[in-house]
Amino acid sequence: MSAKRVAVRGTWQTLERRRWRELGFSLGLMALLAWLLNGMGFFEAGRLIQGAFNLARFAHEMFPPDVRILPTITGALLETIQMAFAGTILGFLLSFPLGVLGSRTLFPAGVVAVVRFLVAAIRTVPSLLWAVLMVIVVGLGPLAGTLALAFYTVGYLAKLYAELFEAIDPEILEAMRGVGAKRRHLIRFVLWPESANAILSQLLFMLEYNVRASTVLGLVGAGGIGFYMQAYLGTMAYSRLTTVLLAVLLLVIGMDALSAWVRRRYLLHP
Amino acid sequence: MTQPLTVLQSEETLTVPTPAVAVEDLWFAYREGSWILRGVDLQIPMGGFWAIMGPSGAGKTTLMRILAGLLPFPRGRVLLLGHPVRGELEPALRRSVGYIPQQLGLVRGLTALENVLLGSLARHRGWQTALGFFPRAEIERAMALLEVLDLADRADEKVFRLSGGERQRVAIARTLMQDPQLILADEFVSDLDLPRAAHVLAFVYRLARERGLTVILNLHELQLVQEFAEHVVILKDGRVVFESPALDLTWPLFREIMGDYEREALK
Ligand SMILES: Nc1ncnc2c1ncn2[C@@H]1O[C@H](COP(=O)(O)OP(=O)(O)O)[C@@H](O)[C@H]1O
Ligand SMILES: [Mg+2]
Numbered sequence: 001m002s003a004k005r006v007a008v009r010g011t012w013q014t015l016e017r018r019r020w021r022e023l024g025f026s027l028g029l030m031a032l033l034a035w036l037l038n039g040m041g042f043f044e045a046g047r048l049i050q051g052a053f054n055l056a057r058f059a060h061e062m063f064p065p066d067v068r069i070l071p072t073i074t075g076a077l078l079e080t081i082q083m084a085f086a087g088t089i090l091g092f093l094l095s096f097p098l099g100v101l102g103s104r105t106l107f108p109a110g111v112v113a114v115v116r117f118l119v120a121a122i123r124t125v126p127s128l129l130w131a132v133l134m135v136i137v138v139g140l141g142p143l144a145g146t147l148a149l150a151f152y153t154v155g156y157l158a159k160l161y162a163e164l165f166e167a168i169d170p171e172i173l174e175a176m177r178g179v180g181a182k183r184r185h186l187i188r189f190v191l192w193p194e195s196a197n198a199i200l201s202q203l204l205f206m207l208e209y210n211v212r213a214s215t216v217l218g219l220v221g222a223g224g225i226g227f228y229m230q231a232y233l234g235t236m237a238y239s240r241l242t243t244v245l246l247a248v249l250l251l252v253i254g255m256d257a258l259s260a261w262v263r264r265r266y267l268l269h270p
Numbered sequence: 271m272t273q274p275l276t277v278l279q280s281e282e283t284l285t286v287p288t289p290a291v292a293v294e295d296l297w298f299a300y301r302e303g304s305w306i307l308r309g310v311d312l313q314i315p316m317g318g319f320w321a322i323m324g325p326s327g328a329g330k331t332t333l334m335r336i337l338a339g340l341l342p343f344p345r346g347r348v349l350l351l352g353h354p355v356r357g358e359l360e361p362a363l364r365r366s367v368g369y370i371p372q373q374l375g376l377v378r379g380l381t382a383l384e385n386v387l388l389g390s391l392a393r394h395r396g397w398q399t400a401l402g403f404f405p406r407a408e409i410e411r412a413m414a415l416l417e418v419l420d421l422a423d424r425a426d427e428k429v430f431r432l433s434g435g436e437r438q439r440v441a442i443a444r445t446l447m448q449d450p451q452l453i454l455a456d457e458f459v460s461d462l463d464l465p466r467a468a469h470v471l472a473f474v475y476r477l478a479r480e481r482g483l484t485v486i487l488n489l490h491e492l493q494l495v496q497e498f499a500e501h502v503v504i505l506k507d508g509r510v511v512f513e514s515p516a517l518d519l520t521w522p523l524f525r526e527i528m529g530d531y532e533r534e535a536l537k
Contacts, residue, residue, distance in 0.1 A: 175375025178338055179448055180364040180392030184400035189388060193379030 058238065065242035073228050077247055080224035083145040083217070084210040084255075090146065091153025092203055098154065099161025100187055105173060106165065116162070123155030127213045131222035142223030149210045149217075160202050164195045197267055204259040211255045215248045289349075290316045290452050290484035291337060296346035298332060298508075306332050308508040310346070314501075316451075317482050319475060321489045321499035321516065325528060328505040330488045331372065334456045337486065338369035351451060365392035368445035370455040374437055378430040382421055382440045385429055386412040389447025408447075415443040419473075435466055442474065452484045460490050467491070471498045492524050504528075 041047055101107055102115040125133075130148035138144050172190055181189070192199075218226020225248060232241040293312040299305045306329045314320050322330050335341040336348060339359040348355040353363050368389075376385050390408045391399060398404075416425050419439040429437060438459070445453055453474075459467035471487075475498050478485045489495050495502050495516050502519050504512035504527055512519070512527055 169373070169375075171371040171373050171375040172377060173375075174335070174340055175369065175371055175444075176388065176391075177340055178364075178367075178369035178371075178375075179389050179444070180361055180395065181388065182391075182395055182400070184397070185388075185391055185395075188400050188402060189380065189384070190377055193377050196379055 061236075061238040062242045064239065065246060066237070066239040067243055069228075069240050069243055070247075073225060073244055073247060076218070076225045076228055077251065079142050080214045080218075080226075081211070081251070083142050083149060083224050084207065084214040087146045087149025087214070088153055088203065088207045088210045090150040091206070092157060094150065094154045095157035095161055096199075098158035099165060100191065102158060102162035103165035105168065105170075106183060106186065106191075112162075116159075119155060119158040119162075122151055123159065125151070125155075127152040128216065128220060131217045131220050135221050140221040140223075145214060145217040145222035145224055148222055149214060152213065153206050153210065157202060157206060161195070161199065164198050165191050168194050201263065201267060204262060208252075208255055208259050212252055215251075288316045288352075289313050290318065290351060291486070292347075292349040293337075294347040296333075296336065296343060296348060298329075298336060298341070298343045298345075300332075306508050307336075307343075310505075310508070310510055312503065312510065314484065314486060316484055317478075318484050318486075319478055319498065319500045320484075320486045321495045321502045322486065322505060323489060323492075323495065323502060324505035329508045330505055331456050333505065334369070334454050334486075334488060338367055338454050339364070340369065361392055361395070365448045366451045368448050368450035368453040370441050370445055370453070370458060372457040372460075374441040376429045376437055376440060376444070379428060381426050381428055382416060382432065382436075382443075383409075383412055383425040385440050386415060386443045386447050389444040392448060412443070412447055415446055416440075419443050434461055435470070438462065438470055442470075446477075450483065453478070453486070455485070455487050457488050457490070459487075459494070464491065464493070467494060468497065492519065492521065495519065 037043065098115055098119060102112055102119060104112050107115075127148055130151045131145055134144035134147045134151075138147065168190060172194065173186065176186055176190055214224050214226075216226045216229070218224045218228070219230045221227070225244060228244050229241065232238070232244060291312065291314040293310055296307050296310040296312075297305060298307040310333065322333070324330050332341070336343055336355075337350070339350065339355050342357055350359070350363060351366055358364075359367065377388070380388075387404050387408060390404065390412070394405065394408070413422065413425060416422050419442060421436060421439055421443070424432060424436060429440060432440065455474075458474075459470055462470065471494060474485060477483070487499070489499070496519070499516040502512075502514060502516045503510055504519075506527070
């Protein structure tokens with residue numbers, strides 16, 4: 001047998017081994033899922049049938065939507081949009097400096113470690129919990145919701161920005177050192193323009209997310225449309241709930257469209 | 271590109287004894303124990319137009335970064351324009367040394383004019399410039415430079431929209447904006463085709479002559495070295511293995527020095 005045929009045979013075996021490994025991995029994953037679901041009672045036929053029955057009845061009561069409440073919920077809907085915008089922008093204003101402080105290319109390891117720990121801690125708390133905390137701190141209403149979204153935004157954007165700033169071409173930083181630039185010049189003339197695209201892109205992503213998140217903050221009294229969701233759910237006014245959900249759906253679709261437009265319009269360069 | 275360069279008159283210049291660059295027994299390693307530069311000795315006179323050649327990995331870029339005062343070194347002595355280099359360069363020396371990295375180090379999201387203005391930062395290190403406000407005189411100076419480099423109509427174009435040759439000229443303008451006495455350029459023309467490279471080098475050469483600048487370039491093409499450089503240094507394994515007037519480096523000699531490396535690279 002020639003050397004070449006041995007090589008081909010070896011390649012073929014490696015390939016097949018890899019296929020089997022992938023298959024085994026997939027099966028393992030399915031087994032894990034089945035085990036988890038089983039633990040939660042997913043495979044109890046009685047429960048499933050009852051569930052389907054409940055769902056059907058719920059759906060029946062949800063339709064047709066009760067549109068008479070539209071004037072009532074319009075204000076809350078606007079408040080939701082306000083919260084999302086204000087929270088996102090506030091969060092962005094805090095994230096940028098934290099991102100700068102958290103990038104190793106600009107600050108000493110000690111500063112970076114502290115900032116990153118802080119940001120990771122902020123990120124650990126889910127947005128609804130931030131809302132609860134902020135309601136305790138500043139009381140009921142949209143201010144609590146706005147602050148909650150701002151914190152949540154900081155947890156993500158500060159981390160993304162720090163990574164973005166660390167990925168900047170070291171030759172540009174070196175050329176800037178070569179002209180005698182200080183750190184403040186790097187921030188203004190390198191960090192900002194080199195990452196403007198990614199910053200805008202992630203900001204839009206965060207805004208879309210916050211619009212969705214802000215619709216539920218009212219559940220804990222932090223302002224916005226969530227208050228009515230809670231109220232109609234609690235009083236089993238399902239046809240009214242449907243109206244609220246459709247309005248939120250429209251809002252989210254509108255927001256995504258706006259964001260897509262901004263991307264097309266402004267995110268041109270590589 | 272034919273106007274005389276009268277736009278740059280420095281207000282304060284360093285008193286400069288010769289030579290422009292003096293290197294004595296320079297050693298450098300990125301990682302403990304693996305020396306990249308092994309005792310480099312070099313004397314480059316004021317006003318010289320020198321080329322550094324050598325196989326890739328020889329340490330040319332490393333040497334450039336050290337000469338630009340951007341890389342601290344553990345052993346040896348480096349004098350730039352007569353001043354010993356120790357850590358960060360003090361501002362007056364900093365602005366006298368222009369460094370153009372291999373990929374030029376331009377900020378792609380800023381305009382050509384803004385990039386050129388960055389060259390004046392060594393003179394204006396305060397908060398106004400950090401906010402993006404430059405003195406009118408500096409803006410006029412930058413515009414004049416762009417005009418000299420035939421880029422006046424591209425001044426407000428962002429760098430990512432410029433062609434390779436245009437970017438090259440923006441980088442030259444940024445360096446000239448510093449008003450340097452020494453220009454270091456790493457693989458300055460290796461991204462351009464030969465005619466374009468020759469064109470850029472001819473321009474830099476004329477400029478250096480007019481203003482009495484010292485220029486040190488890393489070059490790959492012997493043809494360009496013979497045509498433009500006065501003097502050539504060949505670096506190999508972190509040592510200077512050859513040094514002569516550029517015209518004395520003939521093709522056979524060049525092949526002999528580089529040859530075994532090329533053959534190894536092909537393997
Ligand atoms: N930042 C760095 N960290 C570690 N090693 C490096 C670094 N930069 C360059 N080197 C190594 O140093 C040697 C010389 O590199 P360089 O000075 O770029 O050579 P040249 O420019 O002549 O091609 C190479 O072996 C390279 O891998
Ligand atoms: Mg190199």
